[in-house]
Amino acid sequence: MNPIVHALVIGVPLLTFLMGGAALATWFERRFSGKMQTRWGPTVVGPAGLLQPVADALKMMQKEDIVPRAADRTLFNLAPLFPPFLVIASAAVIPFAATIDADGAVKATGVVADLDIxxxxxxxxxxxxxxPIWVAGWAANNKYTMLSxxxxxxxxxxxxxxxxLCALVPVIFAGSLSLSDIVAYQAVHGWNALSLSPSAIVGAVAALLFFLASLAEANRIPFDIPEAESELIGGVMVEYTGIKFGIFMLAEYLHTIVASALTAVLFFGGPLGPGPAVLGLGWMLGKTLVLFVLIYWIRWSLYRFRSDQLMDLCWRILVPLSLVLVMLSALLVAGGFA
Amino acid sequence: MTHMVLTVAAILFALGIYGVTTRKNAIGILVSVELMANAVNLNLVAFSQHWGATGQSFALFAIALTVAEVVVGLALVVLLYRTRKNVNIDLASDLRS
Amino acid sequence: MTAFAVIAGIILASGLMVVRSENLVHSVLWLAVTLIATAVQFVLLNAPFLAGMQLMLYTGGIITLMLFGVMLTIRDEGVDIPNPSEGHLAGAGAALAFLVPTLYAIWGTPDFGPMVDPITAKDIGSSFLGPQLIAFEALSVLLLAAMIGAIVLVRRKDP
Known part of the structure; x- marks a missing residue:
């Protein structure tokens, strides 16, 4: 099939899924946190409050658009556009389904663009x-946004x-940067994080570290300090009103979905699972959902790290551990254990 | 086609030269040097289409070397700012008698 | 061909804005646009691995360094960070003095040789661990030296 047609056929449903998923994520976060805190959450708008994201979006769209007088207008208006664009573009290489190849091998499909890299x-x-987040902070000409x-x-x-570094671990095991090759490797050798081979320990620790690092990249609690709602108001997004603020929030929810999908593909087999290959999409969505719920569960259970604790955790614990993991995975592959 | 790419790279390098000679802010000069290094990388990759993987590995080396150069260059600029409170290179001509 | 023309136009236009912009932060951000457009050009030149590396190292790394450098060296508050430039005629003369002979050399060469097969990441890896091994190891030592050097240079001595 023509690559552009293929990209459109898979990309348009994927885009719909991501955008709808991000909107539902706002509803889910508020209902789920309500459940954890024995309160209701949104229940009024629509059945079980499911139209609440629509109400939120309409509310944001009709707010006045304020640009600070001393701000850099062009950059201020341009900065919100990029985060959602980058997150959605990074979801273009994630395989969402699986088929059986001509010679019985499992092949991951449902990719917008199966890049070699x-x-x-x-x-x-x-x-x-x-x-874009730094530009947003700088363009608002505000000390607090700059700090954030x-x-x-x-x-x-x-x-x-x-x-x-932790994403390199499945790459070293599979011998290829392509995500469909990583899924094919896991089809033969067991999932990177849960198999019974010696590489499972390395894979499991790498999965945990990758998941935590993705949480930190997505600025979710416990790594939430730059946009801490109770301390820096909204961090970078303080000067943004209405729909621009909504776009930043959309990017954050999108990032949680894409981070869970990526962890599921790299370490938990993606579209693989017992049963016929046509259930691949269901397995992929199920694993993404489990990790997604985990992200929100962590968010509403833990305190946020202080800035220095955050940096300490990264540089003194995660980076050396990731380097050791990369070395161990290379040794395992060279020794023939993976 | 390769001629066109090399022309683009040459024009970019010339723009970098223009930037290095006219900018008065030390970081502005570093930015123009980055333009020149980028033009060189474009050149290397254009040639690697004809001559193999050596061109692309050289381009990767060049990228890593440029990163190292920017790191040390910015350290020097920060030191310059600390001692003089500005980074205008016209005012940093002490060695010229 | 049109894709190449569009990307080349973006590269040159943003390169021009880098050296002509009045605001230092704008200059750095136009450099980011140039680097991203060059990464797209790498994809058009059958070098996807290098395009990914360019995006990750150049735009992800160097632009961050430049922006931090700008932040550490500004005196005034506000979003207008001056970026003076003088001697435009001499600069243009120097640029043309480079450009004209180079263009003459480029367009004087009729043929560059046959195209090889597209180069994969595996080829580059084999090149690193094969013919370019010494350069690879020297590069790692150089990066370590640059890191340590930068830290030592900007460390504040405790009184």
């Missing part, structure tokens, strides 16, 4: 995600290192 594309975009922007950049570039 699959995971590198995701990591490159994750590295780019810190800029610097903290977010520092956190983003620091946690990028364990994220990239």
């Amino acid at each position: 699959g995971i590198l594309w995701v990591m490159a975009l994750a590295g780019l995600m810190v800029f 922007g610097m903290r977010m950049v520092a956190q983003g570039i620091s946690y990028e290192i364990p994220m990239v």
Whole structure:
């Protein structure tokens, strides 16, 4: 099939799923946290409050659009556009379904673009995600947004290192950067985090570290300090009104969905699971949902880290551990144990 | 086609030269040096289409070297700012008698 | 061909804005646009691995460094960070003095040789651990030296 047609056929449903998922995530977060805190959450708008995201979006759209007088207008208006764009673009390489190949092998499909450099594309975009937030913080000409922007950049570039290194572990096992090759490897050798082979320990620890680093990249509690709602009001987003603020929030919820989908593909087999291959989409969505609920569960259970605790955790614990994991996985592959 | 890419890289390098010679802020000069290094990388990758993987590995080396150079260059600029409270290179000509 | 023309236009236009912008932060951000457009150009030149590396290292790394450098060296508050430039004629002369002979050399070469097969990440890896091994190891030592050097340079001595 023509690559552009293929991309559209898979990309449009994926885009719908991501946007709808992000909107539902706002509803889910409020109902789930309500459940954990024995209160209701939104129940009024629509059945069980399911139209609450629509109401939120309409409310945000009709708010007055204020740009501070001394702000850099062009950058201030441009900065919100990039975070959702980068997050959705990084979801273009995630396989969502599986088929059986001609010779009985499991092949991951349902990818918008099955790049040879699959995971590198995701990591490159994750590295780019810190800029629009810094630009937003700077363009608002506000000391607090500037502070928050610097903290977010520092956190983003620091946690990028364990994220990239731990994403290298399945790459070393599978011998390829392409995400469909990683899924094919897991089809033969067992899931990277849960198999019974010697590489499972390395895979499990790498999964945990990758998950934590993705949480830090997405600025979710406990790594929430740059945009802490109760301390810095909204951090970078303080000067943004109405729909621009909504776009930043949308990017954050999208990032949680994409981070869970990515962890599911890299470490938990993605579309693989017992049963016929046509259930691949269901398995992928199920695993993404489990990790997604885990993200929100963590968010409403833990305190947030202080800035220095955050940096300490990254540089003194996660980075050396990730380096050791990469070395161990290379040794395992060279020794023939994986 | 390769001619066009090399032309683009040459124009970019020339823009970098223009930036290095006209900018007065030390960081502005570093930014123009980055433009020149980028043009060189474009050149290397254009040639690697004809000559193999050596061109792309050289380009990767060049990228890593540029990162190291920017790190040390920015450290020096920060030191310059600390001692003089500005980074205008016209005012940093002490060695010229 | 049109894709190449569009990307080349973006590269050159943003390169021009880098060296002509009046605001230092704008200059750095136009550099980010140039680097991203160059990464797209790498994809058009059959170098996807290098495009990913360019995005990750150059835009993800160097632009962050530049922005932090700008933040550490500004005196005034506000979003207008001056970026003076003088000697435009001499600068343009120097640029043209480079450009004209180079263009002459480029367009004087009729043929660059046959195209090789697209190069994969595996080829680059084999190149690193094969013919370019010494350069690879030296590069790692250099990066370590640059890191340590930068930390030592900007460390504040305790009184």
